[in-house]
Amino acid sequence: MPIESKYPLIDIPDTDVWGLMFERKDRAYPDDKVIYYDPYTTRSYTYAQVKDTAIDFGKGLKALWDWQKGDVLALYTPNCIDTPAVTWGCHWAGGVLSPANPGYTVEELAFQLKDSGAKSVVTQLPFIKSAKEAAGKAGIPENRIIIIGDQRDPSGMVKHFTSIRNTSGTARFRRTKAEPHDDLAFLVYSSGTTGHPKGVMLTHRNIVANVLMLRAGEAGKLAWDKGLNGEGDKLLAFLPFFHIYGLTCLIHQSLFSGLQLVVMPKFDLNDFCRFIQDHKITFSYVVPPVVLLLSKHPDVSKYDLSSIRMMNSGAAPLTRELVQALHDRLKIPIKQGYGLSETSPTTHTQPWEDWNKTIGSVGTLLPNQIAKYMSPEEREVPAGKTGELWIKGPNVFKGYLNNPEMTENALTEDGYFKTGDVGHQDQEGNFYITDRVKELIKYKGFQVPPAELEGILVSHPHVNDVAVIGIYNEHQATEVPRAYVVPSGGPGAGEKEAIEIVEWMNGKVANHKKLRGGVRFVEEIPKSVSGKILRRLLKVKAAEEERNGQKAKL
Structure with missing residues (x-):
């Protein structure tokens, strides 16, 4: 029989992402709470500033370019504290955000721009040359390239996003509401082992569901407290915002839960440790290579990382040996989660208090999902036996853009997504992911x-x-x-x-x-x-x- 989540079912409101983030009645923190903070420049956004900036940016899109429901805004930039406001400004205007890896070549970016049908590109000044070339190949006019961050185009030819949000004559524009089940919020591109990346279509309901599912899964007796200074937990963010892991677990969760997100544009070991020490960071989402560095690199010993209450690893399997090595050296507990681009992303997480009871497990199934492990012959296997993980729930994507055949191969008629990941469950309902089917x-x-x-x-x-x-x-x-x-x-x-x-x-x-x-x-x-x-x-x-x-x- 398929495995059901041990969590009670949660109510998923019939709203789009904007409605969840900015129109909820149960927000437990004030408008002036700083949510996004840049430790390099000390620039920041409060909740109110994010909302106001997003509305102004969305109005600017409508006024300048007659932004329509379903229009795609591409994001080609490292992490930046301007990204959340731009993201939700796009949603306010009815658009779809499609983030791209800033490490892409011109050709790789041009493919995504063409495939997604992007109408505009947001980037930062150091990436403007590649953005212009790729936009040209995709037929996007140069005047539809937008810059975010602290640098401006010295020539004045490329607009900074602040000029978009300060467009005059926008008072008449109103928010375009999305249909949660059908309209896309994000079009993320998952890296395939061969061929071009695939455009993963994530609806507003997918994201709304996953934010609430993750919140429920992180609601244990140790989770999200008032932190060291009474303002609540502080998260250190280096995971890329162009990846669904960073988009949902960092950008969305921090605003929804009132957690301050200290934003790094990319990972640097010494900066990572220094920011934990100086800003009293209490939690960080990481990946196994970072856990490896923290457990072995000599520079880590220079810093006081004692404020960290917990780390959470995802994106690749985390082994017992790595968990033990980190804890032996730094006494930092680390739990594991699991998810995919196609599941918005998080499907499993270890409860905070159980991190050392099921080391190597990705935890238990988050609410509102069911799952099963299947043999190569597509027969369900019992607990303890290895198979491919299939998952069904409101967080499962709509399909692959422009690829009905691949969509049909990935989604069953009764709604299960074939993850391509191999593993098993134990008798207590803990899931283990051991590898990819193809690896x-x-x-x-x-x-x-x-x-x-x-x-x-x-x-x-x-x-x-x-x-x-x-x-x-x-x-x-x-x-x-x-x-x-x-x-x-x-x-x-x-x-x-x-x-x-x-x-x-x-x-x-x-x-x-x-x-x-x-x-x-x-x-x-x-x-x-x-x-x-x-x-x-x-x-x-x-x-x-x-x-x-x-x-x-x-």
């Missing part, structure tokens, strides 16, 4: 999850970081696991050290999980901005090694 290594009919091996390897004293992939071995006509290791001693590691790691590892795993593909030393592990290992790049590297005569070991 499992198949050794002689056995399935080997790379993330499990990585979790063990990273606990080795001479391993700073690691990724495991499957390499085809002609002699055995099967894939074998190979580890790419960033050694703690630097680039001088050689064959002797590789053999030592292989032998150490082989003593800790079952026969079919042994590192028969050996160990290769690298300077860094390629990862996406959300912390996911880019295994396809390692596959390319492995192919080059094979061509150069470095054969996999038996």
